[in-house]
Amino acid sequence: xxxxxxxxxxxxxxxxxxxxxxxxxxxxxxxxxxxxxxxxxxxxxxxxxxxxxxxxxxxxxxxxxxxxxxxxxxxxxxxxxxxxxxxxxxxxxxxxxxxxxxxxxxxxxxxxxxxxxxxxxxxxxxxxxxxxxxxxxxxxxxxxxxxxxxxxxxxxxxxxxxxxxxxxxxxxxxxxxxxxxxxxxxxxxxxxxxxxxxxxxxxxxxxxxxxxxxxxxxxxxxxxxxxxxxxxxxxxxxxxxxxxxxxxxxxxxxxxxxxxxxxxxxxxxxxxxxxxxxxxxxxxxxxxxxxxxxxxxxxxxxxxxxxxxxxxxxxxxxxxxxxxxxxxxxxxxxxxxxxxxxxxxxxxxxxxxxxxxxxxxxxxxxxxx
Ligand code: SF4
Numbered sequence: 124x125x126x127x128x129x130x131x132x133x134x135x136x137x138x139x140x141x142x143x144x145x146x147x148x149x150x151x152x153x154x155x156x157x158x159x160x161x162x163x164x165x166x167x168x169x170x171x172x173x174x175x176x177x178x179x180x181x182x183x184x185x186x187x188x189x190x191x192x193x194x195x196x197x198x199x200x201x202x203x204x205x206x207x208x209x210x211x212x213x214x215x216x217x218x219x220x221x222x223x224x225x226x227x228x229x230x231x232x233x234x235x236x237x238x239x240x241x242x243x244x245x246x247x248x249x250x251x252x253x254x255x256x257x258x259x260x261x262x263x264x265x266x267x268x269x270x271x272x273x274x275x276x277x278x279x280x281x282x283x284x285x286x287x288x289x290x291x292x293x294x295x296x297x298x299x300x301x302x303x304x305x306x307x308x309x310x311x312x313x314x315x316x317x318x319x320x321x322x323x324x325x326x327x328x329x330x331x332x333x334x335x336x337x338x339x340x341x342x343x344x345x346x347x348x349x350x351x352x353x354x355x356x357x358x359x360x361x362x363x364x365x366x367x368x369x370x371x372x373x374x375x376x377x378x379x380x381x382x383x384x385x386x387x388x389x390x391x392x393x394x395x396x397x398x399x400x401x402x403x404x405x406x407x408x409x410x411x412x413x414x415x416x417x418x419x420x421x422x423x424x425x426x427x428x429x430x431x432x433x434x435x436x437x438x439x440x441x442x443x444x445x446x447x448x449x450x451x452x453x454x455x456x457x458x459x460x461x462x463x464x465x466x467x468x469x470x471x472x473x474x475x476x477x478x479x480x481x482x483x484x485x486x487x488x489x490x491x492x
Contacts, residue, residue, distance in 0.1 A: 126277050129297030132332055133310075137301045139328035140309035143316070147176065148183055154305040161232055161257035162193050162224070168249050168256075169220045173213050176315065182211050193224040205374075205382040205456030212459060214383055219244025236262045251291075255303035263294035264307050268314025274345035275318060278334025283345050353419070357391035357426040359484060360464050365434035368446040374456075384455040386464055387444055389484060391428055409433040410481060411472035418460045429464050431472070432485075441488060 126132075144150070149167035151158045158164050166186055170179045186207055190196040196204070199221065208217035222243030233239045239250035252264035265273075265287055273290055274283035283290065298306050317327050324336050335344040363370035372385040411431040418425040440446050447455070457465060 124278070126293055127332070129294050130300035132276070133297045133301065133306060133329070135328040136309040136313065137305060140305065140312060144308070144312060145176075145316075148180060148187075150308070151304070154308065155259075155302050157259050158257040158304070161253065162227070163187065164253060164257040165193075165223060166190075166220065168252050169216045169223075169244060170211060172216060172249070174211060178211070182208070190224075193227040196221055196224040197228045201374075201382050202454070202456060206454065209456050209462060210459065214456075214458065215379060215381070216244065218382060232258075234258075236260065247287075252307065255298065255307040257304075259303050261295050261298035261303045263291040263298065264311075265290060266311065266314075268318075269310050271320070271345055272310055272314045272318045272329075275322070275335035275341055276329055276333050278338065278340070278344065280344060281346055282348060351422065353421070354423040355426070356423060357428070358388045359391055359428050359430055360460070361387045361389065361484070361488065362429070362431040362464055362468055363387065363434070363488070364431070364449070365437040365446075367449045368437060369449060369452055370440060370444050371447050371455075372443060373445055380458065382456060383458050384447075384461065385457065386461050387441075387488060389488060391426070406435040406438075407432060407481060407485065408435050413467045413470070413473050416463070418463075425460065427460065427464075429467055430484075431468055432481075 147167075149163045167179065167183055170183055170186075189207055190199060190204075201218070201221075204217045204221055205214060208214055211217075223245060226242045233242065236250055236254045239245055239253050240247070242250075245253065248264055248266050251262040252266075254260035254262035255264055263269075265284075270283040270287075270290075273279070273294075279286055294306075301309075313327070313329070317323050318329075322341050324330050324333070324341065327333065327336075330336055335341045338344075361370075370387060372387060374380070374382045374384055409432070413429045415426060415428045418427055437446060452465065
């Protein structure tokens, strides 16, 4: 299918954006000049991956106060960057952001898309967003919002990501004509505020030329990718304390949870056979429980059963766990799930419907292979 030229088709976006644009702490006032602070654009783009604007704003402000430029961030400790990122999720982004800052400190800002792509954490979308928003280069940044807007506008019936290369080329004349930063942000803004999954076409500056609207097909364009069904798991999440120390997993060096401390967790089902055993085994002084919750991840749903256990005397830390001094607990970075248990520890416990199978749990914990 032949698409109309991007410069003419997208022309109504520029005046609309002048009126409708939101004031965001990382957004420059003059969108026709290179951004005065490319580092702020980099921070915002990494934070905005998988996270809503409203959530990002306070994190961005705190981050910029503590790490106002690439060199401050490049020199920070991993614990500190994770602590400041705590609550945003997808912690890998914090490490990649620091890696990118270190690259910039060492070699300066890249001058083109190819070199931006070499910075850690910058995939095709983020590198193009940096090129267009920070440096006014006519590179098309296609995120989920942009794909949705363009698929509907052009009537692309199949998954628009399959047409990414063609869309990038198609957008270039529009970017050159209307300004890379302005047009890129206008498309994103339209996707975030008007051409949402349930679009408000009556408010849209592109409505008269929109193919999906003309065909009354906005509910099926863009095609929705099939998502895998998340795996259901049920866990005891254990806050184990003895003599002013807590039992924790120290951060892994690699993987999704790198840089984060974790409470030990045990599969819920495998511990039930201990339910009838003695209530306070292994020198256990106190057990506290709270109502559980479901922790959602893209690939799994964890049914969490929180449990705090206090011992008279510490036992040797099982494999992969260490005893951490209680004074350090507030300062260590944790993911959302583990942070939530930490917060529960400050609240009164609840009566559990079913007594936790303490003997079975502790035997499992202490004999971890
Ligand atoms: S007219 Fe509707 S479907 Fe088309 S781009 Fe605008 S908001 Fe999206």
